Amino acid sequence: MEQKSISTLNNKKKFNWTSLTIIALALALFGGLWATSDTFFSFANIHSLIYDTSFLFFGVIGFTYLMIMGEIDLSVGSMYAFSGMWLGMLCSWGLPFLPALVICLLSVMFIGAVNGFLVVRFRVPSMMITLGTMTALAGLSNLLSSNLYGYYYPEAYRALARPSINFGGEYQVFVLIIIMVVVIAVLEFALHRTTIFRKMYYVGENLDTAKIYGIKAAKIKMITFIISALTAGIGGILIGSRVAYAAPTIGIGYEFQMLTAAVLGGASLFGGKGSIFRAAVALFFLQMISNGMVIHRIDPLLQMVIVGVLLIIAVYLDTRVNKATTV
Numbered sequence: 001m002e003q004k005s006i007s008t009l010n011n012k013k014k015f016n017w018t019s020l021t022i023i024a025l026a027l028a029l030f031g032g033l034w035a036t037s038d039t040f041f042s043f044a045n046i047h048s049l050i051y052d053t054s055f056l057f058f059g060v061i062g063f064t065y066l067m068i069m070g071e072i073d074l075s076v077g078s079m080y081a082f083s084g085m086w087l088g089m090l091c092s093w094g095l096p097f098l099p100a101l102v103i104c105l106l107s108v109m110f111i112g113a114v115n116g117f118l119v120v121r122f123r124v125p126s127m128m129i130t131l132g133t134m135t136a137l138a139g140l141s142n143l144l145s146s147n148l149y150g151y152y153y154p155e156a157y158r159a160l161a162r163p164s165i166n167f168g169g170e171y172q173v174f175v176l177i178i179i180m181v182v183v184i185a186v187l188e189f190a191l192h193r194t195t196i197f198r199k200m201y202y203v204g205e206n207l208d209t210a211k212i213y214g215i216k217a218a219k220i221k222m223i224t225f226i227i228s229a230l231t232a233g234i235g236g237i238l239i240g241s242r243v244a245y246a247a248p249t250i251g252i253g254y255e256f257q258m259l260t261a262a263v264l265g266g267a268s269l270f271g272g273k274g275s276i277f278r279a280a281v282a283l284f285f286l287q288m289i290s291n292g293m294v295i296h297r298i299d300p301l302l303q304m305v306i307v308g309v310l311l312i313i314a315v316y317l318d319t320r321v322n323k324a325t326t327v
Contacts, residue, residue, distance in 0.1 A: 022264045022278050026285040033292045040295055043171060049291055053284045054180040055161075055242070056257065058235035061187065062228025063258045064279045068191075069204040069221060070271025071119065071126040075111075076232040076258055078137035080251030083108050083233035084240025085144040088153050097156035105233060111137075112229025116222035126225075134255070141248045148246035160241035176238065180280070188277040200224070204271025253304060257286055260307050263314040270322045286310075 033040040059076045066073050083104060090100035115133055119126045152158075163175040190197045202210040203217045210217050239250055263269070264285065265278030290303045 022266070022282045022285060025264075026281050026288070029285060029288050029292070033288060033295065037292075037295045040291070045291070047173065047177075049284065049287050050177050050180075051174050053280070053287050054174075054176045055235055055239050056254065056261075056283050056287075057180050057184075057280050058238065059232040059254060060258045060261055060279050060283060061183075061276060062224065062231040063255075064262045064265070064267055064274045064276055065200060065224045066126070066228050067204075067262050067267040067269070068200045068271060068274035069217075069224060070207075070269075071221065071224075072130065072259070072269075073115065073225065073228045073232075074127060074130040074255045075115065075133035075137055076228065077251040077254035077256075078134045078141060079108060079111070079229060079232035080236035080239060080254055081141040081248055082137045082144070082251075083236035084243075084250060085141055085148060085246045085248070087157065087237055088148055088151065088240060088246055089144050091154050091157060092148060092151050097154060101237070104237065105230065108229045108233030109226050112226040113222065115229065116225030119225065120218045120221050138248075141251075145246045145248040151246065153240065153244050158241055158244045161238045162241070184277055184280050188275065191274075191276060201272055201274075204268075204273070206272075253307075256311060257283070257307060260311040260314060261286060263318055264310065268318050268322050269315065270318070273322075 039045060059080060063073055063076055086107060087100055087104040090103055091097060095103070111133065115126070115129055118124055118129045161174070161176055164172045165175060165178070166172045191200075192198070199210070199215050199220055202213070202215055203220055207217055236251065240247075243250065258279075261282035262274065262279050264282040265275050265280075267274035267279065286307060289306055290300065292298075293300055293303060
């Protein structure tokens with residue numbers, strides 16, 4: 001396989017029309033559900049869809065960053081379950097909420113640092129390392145769940161995901177949605193317009209060339225694994241706030257939803273590509289599929305089948321397109 005030349009790092013990327021595919025698919029599905037259902041296009045339903053998307057969005061941030069650099073984090077789903085229940089356990093021990101929250105976030109960052117260290121220091125494939133982390137966190141989550149049986153999280157914890165702003169009448173929007181929109185705008189701008197974030201693309205495009213240009217790839221990967229664990233942890237805490245009790249089933253399959261969303265959003269398993277905005281659109285697309293199946297009385301369990309098929313198609317197309325550009 002022939003590597004890209006050094007000059008590619010300085011060349012401005014041409015606009016890729018295929019990057020609009022997920023946006024077109026989302027608009028088509030939105031229009032189709034609007035046309036075939038009387039209940040889909042209502043403020044309550046659309047607001048609920050975006051609110052559900054916002055919980056997964058936080059996890060897909062770090063996941064997308066890692067894919068841009070040619071790495072992957074399969075532990076994000078288990079991290080969702082673990083972080084939410086770990087914070088609940090800390091609260092159950094009598095710790096005030098804020099100190100418990102800080103300890104929880106530091107804990108998940110430590111786990112991310114361990115993942116990053118093992119991948120960078122020993123050059124072990126990130127898929128295998130994070131698969132092990134996923135299994136370990138799933139076991140810890142079940143252990144925490146058994147110890148938290150019958151315990152409801154304190155009010156300060158439950159209140160995290162509930163703040164909203166009333167725009168008059170029934171138009172009440174959760175603050176979490178507004179935060180998601182702002183974060184998408186900031187991170188998408190940063191990815192394409194700031195040197196620090198652009199280095200992620202350089203590392204994913206060609207690691208050896210990035211090193212020649214003085215980019216500290218190992219350090220960037222370490223930080224990004226920490227970010228991936230942190231953002232997934234934040235997502236898990238927010239879902240824990242919404243559910244209000246220990247639920248070990250939270251996070252099951254999330255890693256595959258995020259992988260599907262990232263690839264549908266233009267990220268490549270070969271690295272060097274990815275978009276926070278399009279990944280968020282892809283997450284909303286997947287939520288619309290689930291919502292549409294409920295509206296049309298299709299077994300919701302088939303959602304995983306559809307996600308799996310979409311993932312296979314997306315990975316196949318990614319392999320075909322990007323393999324052709326690297327040989």
